[in-house]
Every structure is written in C-alpha cells, then in structure tokens.
Amino acid sequence: MGPVSYDALLWLSFGGPEGPEDVRPFLENVTRGRGVPPERLDEVEQHYLHFGGVSPINRLNREAIAAVEPLVDLPVYFGNRNWHPMVEDTLAEMKAAGVRRALVFPTSAYGGYSACRQYDEDILRARAAVPGAPELVKLRQFFDHPLFIESFAESVRVAGEAFEDYRLVFTAHSVPVSADKAAGPPAEGGHRYSRQVAEASRLVASALSIAEYDVVWQSRSGPPQIPWLEPDIVDHVEALHAKGVANVVVCPIGFVSDHLEVVWDLDTEARDRAAELGMGFARAATPNGDPRFAQLVAELVAEMTSGAPARKLSSFTAAGCTVNGEPCAPLCCEPAKRPAR
Template structure:
C-alpha cells in the first residue's frame, strides 16, 4: 500500500500556564468531571510551569523519524494544539491522498486505541471530501525495539541503586469496565493483559523473574472500580514487606508527560522518601533511537508488507482505516455510572 505521509497522532498537552484549564476542559468534556477535580489537576500542571513535556517529546520523535524516512511527517493531537482536525486539513491542502497514522500508545483499550480511531473519523469529517485516507498502524507493546528500549532504561535506573531493588512496572489505570473486549473465547483482548505481557517481556530481557505490575493516575468517582493496586498503595505494601528500594518502569507510557512526572517523579518519589526506600524511575522508551526505528518499521509493514516483528503471544490489533477500527474487536467504551 502506498502512503504519501505519516501522521503522528497523540494526546496533547499544554505548553504554558494559560493553556492548562482549556486543555483540561477538552480532555474531560462530556464526562461530568466536577470543577474541583480540574482545580486539583491544574495545580499539578502549574507545578511545572503549565507545560507538559509530551508535545516536545513528540516533536523530537518526529524529527528522528524524518531523519529515517523520505515521507513528510505531520503532527496532530486529540486535546491540544496542533489539533488533529487542523493537521488533517493541512495534509489535504498539501495534496496528501493517503497517510499512515502512528498513535503514541502501544496498547489496546478505549483511550489507548479506539479513541484514536474516533479522532481520525472526527478530523476527516471536519475536513470533508478532500480529507486523505488515514490508516492507523498496529499496537506495538511487544515489538522488540519497544521491549529493548524499556529494558535498557531499567538497567540504567538499576545502576543508580544498590543491588536488590524491586522492579515495579506502572501503567495508567482504567475503569475495570473498559478493560474488557468481546473477542472470541480465549482471545479476549484486554488492555491489562497487554500491559502484563509488555512487563513480562521487559523483565525477561532483564533476566528478572519476580516483579510487580501496578497502576497509576486513577480519576473518576470512587464508586467506579478501576484497575488496582495503585502505585502509592503498593509502595506502602512493599515497605511493610521490608523492600529497601524500588525501580519504577513506566512501561504503559511511551513518553514523559505530567502523569509521569507528577504521579511518579513527584508523588511516588516523595512517598518512597517518607518510607526510607531507595527510588529510581526508568526513562520512557520514546526518546530511545530504537523507538524511531520502530515507527519506520511499522510503516514498512503497511507499505512494503514487511513481516511484523512481535515477541509476545497476547493478541493485538489496533489497525484501522479512516476512523473505522479493525474487524477484531479489541476495545470498548468504558461504562459510565448512572447519575
């Protein structure tokens, strides 16, 4: 399949204090999130000058990919500028007829996958009949480059602590109702199973048999069950067991953003210090040169039929055209609580 361009599609983040509140309102629109919750999250962003690292990291990734391919690379976001609608309009004006879409999430699930299909559909509808065909690339949680980049980041973090630090993988929590799919029996695709598989593969690369997978960044009403345990609760439990130090690997994320640098580098680090535990946080995989190599390889799977390299056995998909997900049902909308 020929493509004229690559679209890097991401979540978005504010790039100054005045951006924070409108950004958060975009993220939570239609979800009934109370203003006081937005106030609390806004404080997290303002702690870092109102700037999320995510846009800068994505621009760095785009530059690295551009150095590896002749394709023009475009950048669009779900929640903040450059908005994907504006970017797809720019692509149409440039004469792009078909583009591959690399979404900056390695996993399935609603927010991590299906919502990106919705972003594509919304953008194409906004542009109209001149909108390019947009083909989303697959999940990559078990790609060898992603696994190797995460493993080397853990090694670097381990080197800052005495031997014996506990390895703990983290990922963004989601409602339990959103962690289910309706695939064939035995092939149900769940976000948490893909996270667990990525953690297993990274740990195997490190030669580690005993590790933990925990969750972070929970939000929403307390009556709605989310994936647990939470990272802060887990640090308390490890302390009670006498664990002297931890290495956190944010395997659920491809680049730093506020939910990494606040929830882990700030809150988790402070909790570990209170408990007298050694603490190190591994880098995310996105800045590693192999990550850009992987993006180019994923495009080649689409354009040249290059065989997909996968280390794991957990089912994945994530592909789709023009905002219509692949035929395999791997994601579903979270169930909203009745009010």
C-alpha cells in the same frame, strides 16, 4: 493489507498545554462528557501549574518526529486529540499539501478505549471535519515489538545500577475495570489492555532475568464509586515498605514518553512517598528519546509500505490497524459505560 503507496505519516498524540493559560481548557477537552467533578480538575490543574503550566508531551513528540522523519522517507505531520496542533487542523493542512493517503502512528502501544479505539474516533472526527480528507490507515499496536522491549529493558538496567538489590515495579495508566473488560473482542474474553501491559512487563523482566516483579497502576481520574484497575503506585510503594523492601525501581511500561503523568505521579508523588518512608527510588526512562523508538516507528511504517514482516515477541494478535477510523473488531475497546444516575 499488502504494500501500498502512502504520501505522509500523521503522528497522532494526546496533546498537552504549553502555558498556564492552556491548562484549564486543555483539561476540559480531556474530560468532556466523562462526568469528572470540577474539584478533580482543580487538583490536576495544580499538577500542571507545578511545572509552569507546560506539559513536556508536545516537545517530546516534536523531538521524536525529527528522529523518525529521516527514517521513513515521508513527510511527518503532527496532530493531537486534546490540544494544539489539533488533528482536524493538521488534516486540513495535509489535504492542502496534496496528501491523498497517509499512515497514522498513534503514540500508544496498547489496546483499550483511550489507548486505541479513541484514536479511531479522532480519525473519524477529523475526516468528518475536513471534506475530501486523505485516507488514513492507522498502524498496529506495538507493545511487544522487540525494540520497545529492548528500550525499556535497558532503561530498567540503568536505573537499577543505583542499588545492589531492588524490587521492580511496572506501572501503566489505570482505567475503569469495566473499560478493561471491554478492551478486546468478546470472543477473546476482553481485558486486552491489562493483558498486554502484563505481557510487556513479562517480556522486559524476562530480558533482564528478573523472576519476581509487580504490575501496578497510576493516574486514576474517575469518580470514586467506579472501580478502576488497582493497586495504585503510591499505595504499592507503601505496601512494599511494610514488607521490608528497601529499594524500588519503577518502570512506566504504559507510556512512550516522560510526559506529565510520569513526572508528576512517579517522579513527584511516588518518589516523595518513598523518600518519606526511607526507601531508595529510581525510575526507568521511557523510550521516546531512545533511537530504537524511531527505528520501531520506521519498522511499523515498512510493514505497510513494503510488506516487511511484523516483528513481535508475543503470540498476541497484532491488533489496532484500521482504515479511516473503522474499529478493528465489533464491540472491541468500547468506552466504559457510565453508571445510571
């Protein structure tokens, strides 16, 4: 798609509770239709209540929007999938303001169902709920953008200054193995999500001249009988200890901000387990507060508004760009099939 005039940018994110009374209804929104047992919701609810029932994600998004808005010369609207401000309400606000065509920045760098196609579904749902809604064009995936890689490389370098020697471990949100297999066009063999995570990890490690590192997973939430991507970060910390590794630096390559799954799974569970084992532990920061992240978003916008060239460090397809929520390829990034009962 060549240069086109746009009236606004919609910042589309996951959402998070901003008080204890929000936690349970938020989690029910997140897990609706997924067959997650109530006891798992009880467990995750306690993670949020540990931090006063407030996820950092909405605050971090608002801070990022404030940094991006001066760079894109467009009004930036904020909408969420699972909690207020809900994207349907934001789209109604945009329509009332006279927005006719807007770009959409989803706060995920990767392919896969939750990371990409579900944002297409958010767009379809919101437009269906708002008659006469603006046209929405979703920006592409950015896991291999030079500024994304530079930001993570710098944060790993800073975290690693705590140790003379350490093992670098990249981590991203786990997904069902079946969902990962469906995370790319069948002609490409699927597995787009895990392959992109692996490629982003390779690029960061290469920028630091680190030859050996690990890619692991976190935040599993599904039924135990369904295989998910492994190993889990806490299990991996234990395995590294058994091999005699003294220090570990964890890089949350799958996340753009320090929201609750980062501060609980890594800064709490993984860090506490490392301390119990007598291991040094440091966690690299995510890009959200880095000025390079705002510049990255501005460059993605410029690709669509002025035909600026796409800056990429891999040969992977620059996938994910969609119009009005239509999937970028048939059968790509479909949700995992639930097992028959």
